[in-house]
Each structure stands twice: as C-alpha cells, then as structure tokens.
Amino acid sequence: MPIPPPPTNWDFALDQVAPGDDLIGVGADLDVSTLYAAYTQGVFPMGIGEHGAPPIGWWSPDPRGVLRLDDLRVPRSLRKSMRHLEVRVDTAFEAVVAACADPDRDGRWITPEVAHAYAALHEAGWAHSVETWQDDRLVGGLYGVAIGGLFAGESMFHTVRDASKAALVALRDLLAADGDPRRLIDVQWRTDHLATLGVSEMTREDYLRGLPEVLSAPLPALWA
Template sequence: MPLEPLPTAWDLSLERAVPGEDLVGVGADLEPGTLLAAYRAGLFPMGVGRHGGPPMGWWSPDPRGVLLPGDLHVSRSLRRTRSRFETRVDTAFGQVVAGCADPSRPGRWITPAVGGAYARLHELGWAHSVESWQDGRLVGGLYGIAIGGLFAGESMFHHATDASKAALVGLVRLLEAELGDRWLVDVQWHTRHLGSLGVREVPRSRYLQLLGAALQQPLPQVWSGATQEPPTPRMPRGAR
C-alpha cells in the first residue's frame, strides 16, 4: 500500500474558487502531503512563471477534462498501431517524466523541482507511469497520481506514432480490469487530441462529485508493483 506522508500545513479547499476561473491559488509547496491533499480536493500544481517556473499555481479547471467509463474511443488505425506496443507499468518512471519534461517541447512546465516532487510521490507509492515499449525501447508513456479509483494524469510523451495514445488506452484497460466502471481519469484540460479518444468536459461541480465517488474506491492492485496489461480485460457496458 502507498505510504501516507505528513499532512500539509496549507489550506487547499475550493471554497473561494470563482466559477469559470482555472487558477485558484498561488504559493504553498510541493511536499508529498501538500500534493496529495491538492488532488483529493480537486487541485493540481503548475508553475505560473516562465516555462512553468515559480511561483507555483494551484489549478482547478472549470470545465474539467475527464475520461469516463464507456467513453474511450479507439479508432481503427489506433487499434492497428497499438498492437505494435507492449504496455508496462512503473518500469521506467523516471524516464517517462524526463520524456514529458523534454525542454524542446513547446509549453514545457515540468521543472526539476516538479519532477523531483513526483519522484518522491513515486517512491511513496502514489505516482505511477504507464509505458509503451517497442522492440525493448521506451517510445512513449504517461504519468500521474493514483488515489482510489482516480488516476490524475499529469503529462504524456511519445517518440513513435500513437505511443502516448496506446499508453492511455492501456491505462483504461488496466482500470477496467480491476474496477469495472468505478474509475475516473482526470486529464485536466480537454484538447482536440484527447477529445479524439473520448475525453469530455464537465463543470467543476460535476468533477468534484465524480472525484468524491472515485476516491471511495479501492486502489487497484496494478499500482502495487511492475506489471503488464492483462490480455483479457473486463469491459464495462457501452465501452467502445
């Protein structure tokens, strides 16, 4: 089981959040207890300075991008390319974060301080990577925070066509296999890229309801150690 860190000293509630505004606070720290309290409250950190540097902002997008049970859309072309990849979990967490933090990527925001904060959460058992491997080489993946039935995705990268999409599909299949339709994947903001996979937008109020339900679910055992995607995942009704 993940190790619970010391509690945060900061007030991370959304009581004074303004509807429609994504940035709800500035400051605090990146200690493990602060980060976990933020995710449990519906927040996540991202620097508001140049290239994601200080000061640290705390965000709760309104509307929020989410992938819900039954919404995943896997195109015919993605089904073909996905068969070329092997899905692994937590075998190269640091490499995945480094791939997402590549300074050549536009809009880079994963600073060394941010990467180090998630590395500490990984050591405690809260942060995880889902990886796409091809011919023994890491070619894409994503990382995020798992709490109960919530997976809060932070970033993804790819060095091969559809490798990051394959990792997201692999993530959903793993959640389906253990939780059926009792999970929530938070992607923060809706984009055209994610929308093609079935991501939708929901108001912040609805997100907080979904979050509350997800946090009540048991933590999938897939996050307890390195594994590969099961060959025959259990599919919820209506999945595509």
Template structure:
C-alpha cells in the first residue's frame, strides 16, 4: 500500500479555460506536490530552466482495449520477461540518458520520482531478456490512473513489449482505468494511442481516481 505523503501547500489552477498546454510555472517536486498535480490533470516538465506544469489541450491516452499488437510484436512479446519494480532506478536512468533525442529528465526530476517510487506511487514495468534489462517504462499510479512518463529500449521492440505488459497488468475489466501518455506521437499512434480533449480527459481522470489501485501496484 503506498504511503500518502505530506500535503502540498501549492494549489493547481483549473486548466479548463487556459488555451495553452503549459498552464503554470513554479512550485516544487515534493511527493505531495506531484500527487496533487497528477490528481488534478497535470504533469511536470522543465521549461527554460523553470518547472513547468502541463495539461495538454489534446491529451494522449492509450485505451486498454485499443492497443495494437502486430504479428511481429506478438512474436517479440514471447522473447521477453515482464517484471515490475525490480530495477526502477535503472529504468529512469536509461530514460534520462542525455544522448537520447529530447532528453529532459534532469537530476531533480530523477530524485523526485525515485522518492515517489520509495513511497509506492511510481513504478517501472520492465522487459528483460537473458537476464538483462532490455527496455521498459516508468510512471505514476494513483487509483485507476497510470500516468506514463518515459520509456526506453536497448533491444528492438523491448519498450513496446513493456507497454503491452503494462496494459495486461491494468486490464482487469474496469473500463474506467486510464493510461495517460501525455501527448500522442506518430510512434505512439501506431501502438493505439489516441487523442482526447482536455475536458474529456479531466472527466475520465475523476472516474479513474475513484478506482482502487491495480493489484500489482498496491
């Protein structure tokens, strides 16, 4: 069972009337602040040296019944072992590799999510092959929400296999469960990610937060 952190002194604004994806700047990365953010429909990402809080107008989500598993990906899934939370710090370090295009996970971000993991809120889903970490993803689980933060692979298809593994972990018949991937990209679209309006995301978020955590994250 996750440990509820101390409450944050920060309030997050209602993003409904804000025309931009970036809604606020400042605050901090304490566990209570991060959880308040996710429960309010926000996620953090630095902006020109400042801490930005984002709530995209068009939100990328992965329907649990909409993930696209090609024949080749199905074959790849049989070549990996899915593990949960056995190498969280290695996963976030791989995602933060500065040699990756668009790397944004700064040391302060890493420290914050490692602490959130220690408290039981942040999780890694890992694809292992031959005893080696081949790929994976990490994110935050709160109620029926899984907010994906980043993913990586060292072996072809390993990050996709981890995503399929995540869907299988979450798919317990509760349609209200919500997998948030922040923005839809061309790559994520091929896996079944769709865009929904911010207002629809916030409504689905409220329903998802009323659910219990998935068994593997509780």
C-alpha cells in the first residue's frame, strides 16, 4: 500500500474560481506531495507555454470529462483487435510516458520536467501505466494517477490500431474487478473521440462534490 506523502505547502482551494474557468493557478512545484494534494482536490498540472513549457498551470476543467466504468463502449472491431494484443501493467511506465511525450505528436505537452515528476510519483506508488504489447513490442498504452477509487488519466498513445483503446478497456476491467461502484476514470476534458468511447461531462461543482466518495474507495488490489 503506497503511503500518502507529507502535506504540501501549496493551496489548491477552488472556492474563488469562477464557473467555466479551467485554469485555476500558475506556479508551485511538481513534488510528489504537491501532485498528490492536487489530484485529491480535483486539480492537475500542465504547462501553459508552447508544447507544455513553463510556467506550470494548474487546471480544474469546468465541465469535466469523466468515464464511468459501466459507460465504456467496446465495439466488436475493438474486441477483435484486442485478441492480437497483450496487456501489461506497470512494466514500462517511463517508456509509456516517453511515447506520450513524442515531440512529433500534435498537441504535445509533456516536458522532461513533467516526465520526471510522474516517474517520481510512480516510484511512490501513485502513478501507473497500462500497456499494450504486440510481439514483445510496446505498441500502445496510457498512464495516470490512482488514488482510492480515482484514476486520473494523463495521456495515451498508440502505434498500431486500437492499441490505446485496448489499454483503456484493460484499465476499466482492472478498476471494475471487485465491483466497487465508487470508482471513476477522470479524462480531464471530453473530446469527440473520447465521447465515442462513452466519456461524458459533469460540472466542476458536481465533480468536486462526488470526489470524496470516489477517493474513499480502496485502491484496486493490484496497486494496493
């Protein structure tokens, strides 16, 4: 069982943030204690410079993109693709982050500083990767932060068809294994692509209201 880090010196209170404002602050640091505190309060970091460059911005989207475990849509074509993929968990965390940070990707935002911070969070037991492999080659995956019943997804990638979607299905199955209904996958923002998989939106107010119950669920056995 990972041990919660010491309290952070930074304040992520959202009571003064106007509805509809996604960016709630700038600055702070990316220490394990800071990241842990942020996620437990519905906040996550992303640089506001070009391609995620500093300064670090702290975000709490309104509305928030979420995936309830029962809402994930798995079409027949995806199930067929999954037969040719092997799923592994936490065997190549830094490689997944590096693939997500590929400088050739459109919209890239993961900087070396961010990659280093999440590697430290992984070492502390709070960040995890779900990977898809083909012929012993990493071809897709995702990574994020798991605290209680919350999995806060950060990024995903694929180099073969459906490899990232297969990782998402595997994540859902991992979280749903014990049938705890409190668990939730946070995807930050809903996109048209994610909507086809079952992602929906909720207001920040509703997300924050329900977050304590989500966090009160135990970590999945694999990560506990």
